[in-house]
Amino acid sequence: MDPKETKERMKIPRQTMPEQYPKERVKNFFEVPTGYAPEQAMEEAKRCIQCKKPLCVGGCPVNIDIPWFIRLVSEGKFVEAARKIKETNALPSVCGRVCPQEDQCEKVCIVGKKGEPVSIGRLERFAADFEREQGEVAIPDIPRWTGKKAAVVGAGPAGLTVAGDLVKKGHKVTMFEALHTAGGVLVYGIPEFRLPKKIVQSEVEYVKRMGAEIVLNAVVGKLETIDDLLANGYDAVFVGSGAGLPNFMNIPGENLAGVYSANEYLTRVNLMKAYQFPEFDTPVIRGRKVVVVGGGNTAMDSARTALRLCPEEVSIIYRRSREELPARGEEVHHGEEEGLKFHMLTNPKRFLGDKDGRLKAVECVKMQLGEPDESGRRRPFEVKGSEFCIETDVAIIAIGNGANPLIPQTSPDIKVNRWGNILINQETGRTSKKGVFSGGDIVRGGATVILAMGDGRRAADSMHEYLATGVW
Numbered sequence: 274m275d276p277k278e279t280k281e282r283m284k285i286p287r288q289t290m291p292e293q294y295p296k297e298r299v300k301n302f303f304e305v306p307t308g309y310a311p312e313q314a315m316e317e318a319k320r321c322i323q324c325k326k327p328l329c330v331g332g333c334p335v336n337i338d339i340p341w342f343i344r345l346v347s348e349g350k351f352v353e354a355a356r357k358i359k360e361t362n363a364l365p366s367v368c369g370r371v372c373p374q375e376d377q378c379e380k381v382c383i384v385g386k387k388g389e390p391v392s393i394g395r396l397e398r399f400a401a402d403f404e405r406e407q408g409e410v411a412i413p414d415i416p417r418w419t420g421k422k423a424a425v426v427g428a429g430p431a432g433l434t435v436a437g438d439l440v441k442k443g444h445k446v447t448m449f450e451a452l453h454t455a456g457g458v459l460v461y462g463i464p465e466f467r468l469p470k471k472i473v474q475s476e477v478e479y480v481k482r483m484g485a486e487i488v489l490n491a492v493v494g495k496l497e498t499i500d501d502l503l504a505n506g507y508d509a510v511f512v513g514s515g516a517g518l519p520n521f522m523n524i525p526g527e528n529l530a531g532v533y534s535a536n537e538y539l540t541r542v543n544l545m546k547a548y549q550f551p552e553f554d555t556p557v558i559r560g561r562k563v564v565v566v567g568g569g570n571t572a573m574d575s576a577r578t579a580l581r582l583c584p585e586e587v588s589i590i591y592r593r594s595r596e597e598l599p600a601r602g603e604e605v606h607h608g609e610e611e612g613l614k615f616h617m618l619t620n621p622k623r624f625l626g627d628k629d630g631r632l633k634a635v636e637c638v639k640m641q642l643g644e645p646d647e648s649g650r651r652r653p654f655e656v657k658g659s660e661f662c663i664e665t666d667v668a669i670i671a672i673g674n675g676a677n678p679l680i681p682q683t684s685p686d687i688k689v690n691r692w693g694n695i696l697i698n699q700e701t702g703r704t705s706k707k708g709v710f711s712g713g714d715i716v717r718g719g720a721t722v723i724l725a726m727g728d729g730r731r732a733a734d735s736m737h738e739y740l741a742t743g744v745w
């Protein structure tokens with residue numbers, strides 16, 4: 274690209290994505306940003322200066338050919354752009370919505386050095402949505418069956434990626450999913466207003482249409498163990514069972530009615546559609562005043578969900594300061610626009626109930642920050658004598674999840690670390706058990722969709738090699 278054109282492109286302002294007004298959206302569960310129109314997408318795509326050494330590609334955990342797909346968008350070749358992305362990313366409509374692009378591809382985009390980076394995530398979302406909405410989703414040619422079968426435990430982003438990649442290499446794949454719907458956290462955790470479930474389902478359909486089979490309501494470790502799968506015709510197994518075990522604070526009053534783990538609260542509302550109760554038969558206590566304990570994406574999703582269930586006030590209790598909040602900036606911004614309040618440098622000490630065992634308040638203490646701890650963030654400690662109470666009738670604990678122990682318990686030859694996360698060879702995804710691979714949150718603890726998918730891709734490559742050679 275000649276320097277004059279580069280200069281012209283650098284002058285184009287970043288295109289704003291339209292979104293529902295805060296006062297309107299807080300009354301519904303529809304998606305907040307409504308996506309680019311085609312002209313806007315083309316204009317935004319023109320901001321990319323088509324770097325010879327595109328740093329953005331290195332910033333993407335699945336190495337999407339970003340400049341190439343963006344060029345296709347700028348030329349109005351939207352379906353071709355979506356297909357280019359899908360060469361390395363099976364879930365682009367999902368990733369375009371939930372990936373932390375500000376810390377990945379967009380963080381290193383060269384245009385961002387002098388102004389705002391190219392909106393890579395929004396363009397990814399646009400191209401994938403366009404392809405789907407036009408009914409243009411094409412199934413790649415699948416090679417003849419290799420004669421090998423693989424089992425995948427868990428149909429979250431890691432498992433879906435492994436299944437899609439192995440089918441494309443000619444293997445038969447069966448996924449076993451514990452829940453009645455495939456998608457993992459994408460269906461039971463992330464709310465509808467951030468990731469519409471019809472999009473997840475169409476991505477799941479894509480993997481199924483390529484030939485992967487999904488068995489729902491199948492908890493591996495209960496009916497069948499991994500050894501049973503290996504003895505019953507599967508040549509290799511991938512474990513992508515995620516980190517679905519909620520952490521609690523272990524403080525008095527945590528068993529009062531009205532105290533939820535974020536996992537239970539979000540599952541009730543998202544997967545079981547409690548927001549449409551009584552049309553759907555799962556209830557949830559809506560409350561008047563809600564507190565959410567924690568500062569990550571899960572806390573933000575819980576709080577913004579609670580806001581939509583019409584209580585008077587929803588606030589976040591976080592023990593560090595705003596600078597340390599781990600949630601995406603965009604989520605915090607959206608939450609604040611919707612009326613979310615924050616109690617920073619605050620930590621709960623106990624929950625207080627009424628005579629019927631219902632939550633009525635949380636006693637908190639003020640915190641101060643000391644020196645950085647092993648996570649690199651400043652360690653919080655209590656300010657003596659600073660206890661105070663916050664009136665509340667619903668509390669949601671969102672302080673992280675641990676590994677589900679079922680698989681390691683029923684397959685003790687799969688080695689885990691002291692937190693119960695499966696140990697793997699980082700390059701191959703191999704576990705300590707022959708023929709068994711793993712990746713995603715069960716290995717990393719709570720991480721991100723794209724990292725789980727990246728693990729899935731690496732594991733699928735190495736499973737393919739194992740299935741072809743039998744060498745461990």
Ligand SMILES: Cc1cc2nc3c(=O)[nH]c(=O)nc-3n(C[C@H](O)[C@H](O)[C@H](O)COP(=O)(O)OP(=O)(O)OC[C@H]3O[C@@H](n4cnc5c(N)ncnc54)[C@H](O)[C@@H]3O)c2cc1C
Pocket residue numbers: 371372373426427428429430431432449450451452455456457458459462463491492493494513514515516517539570571574677679680712713714715719720721722723725
């Ligand atoms: C509320 C919330 C919000 C998040 N927001 C974001 C975000 O905005 N952006 C982002 O990148 N990441 C986000 N994350 C993190 C992201 O969702 C996870 O890192 C990702 O889903 C991990 O994928 P996975 O496939 O490893 O596991 P999961 O998505 O947890 O899927 C695991 C699947 O395995 C199934 N399973 C478990 N045990 C068994 C068994 N024994 N037998 C059969 N099936 C089993 C589970 O039912 C589940 O469906 C969020 C997480 C949460 C909880």
Ligand code: SF4
Pocket residue numbers: 320321322323324327328329330339340343381382383384391393
């Ligand atoms: S770094 Fe930015 S400008 Fe360069 S190719 Fe990637 S998206 Fe385009």
